[in-house]
Amino acid sequence: MASSEPLPPSVSELLANPVQARARYPIQCPYEWRTSRTSNPSIISRLLGNRQHDSPSASFYRIYEFFVLGWTTAFRNEFEYFCCSHPDWSISALPDPADPDPTRYAVLAVLTRLMCASFNRRIELGLPRDAPAIIIDFAALQARPKVYEAPPEWAERVVALEEKVFLPNAQGKQLAEDDSEVSEEFRAMNIIVQMPHIHFV
Numbered sequence: 001m002a003s004s005e006p007l008p009p010s011v012s013e014l015l016a017n018p019v020q021a022r023a024r025y026p027i028q029c030p031y032e033w034r035t036s037r038t039s040n041p042s043i044i045s046r047l048l049g050n051r052q053h054d055s056p057s058a059s060f061y062r063i064y065e066f067f068v069l070g071w072t073t074a075f076r077n078e079f080e081y082f083c084c085s086h087p088d089w090s091i092s093a094l095p096d097p098a099d100p101d102p103t104r105y106a107v108l109a110v111l112t113r114l115m116c117a118s119f120n121r122r123i124e125l126g127l128p129r130d131a132p133a134i135i136i137d138f139a140a141l142q143a144r145p146k147v148y149e150a151p152p153e154w155a156e157r158v159v160a161l162e163e164k165v166f167l168p169n170a171q172g173k174q175l176a177e178d179d180s181e182v183s184e185e186f187r188a189m190n191i192i193v194q195m196p197h198i199h200f201v
Helices: 011-016 018-023 043-048 056-068 072-085 102-124 138-143 153-157
Strands: none
Touching: 011 018, 011 056, 011 102, 056 072, 056 102, 072 102, 102 153
């Protein structure tokens, strides 16, 4: 199933004007931009300040944008939002972007694997995705069956890029291909980029 959510900007578009890209997401007001881009709120809804509907794909695409921009705080916040605020959003159910841009498609595919690694680490520690913010009975949480996340089928079909792509890190620096901080998951797709911070436990 293809996603109905409009695709985010390409890697080159984001890197060409990172300041403008960040300006779309004021970090102090996430409720203003955590919405589906397919939403078309009525004038009354806007006047009343009603919060608009968000979607798994919209959040996933924001994760992609924050990653490409090297925006660590926003990236990790969105990871946690997807994981904990919406435990019903299964990673394996993320619709296929059917992306004609091979670089963006490859980045999106790898990000599903990193999301699984992040969320599954919490689950392995006894923290299911719907764990409360304040835990009273940790033993009860640990006793629950562990339900692990898996990447969507489409992500497994995305092929590695024909030519290497180098993405800058948060400091704007491109790492050498053999740098120890390069993500192995991205390297397998011919993308050279620093491993992002994916854990929030």
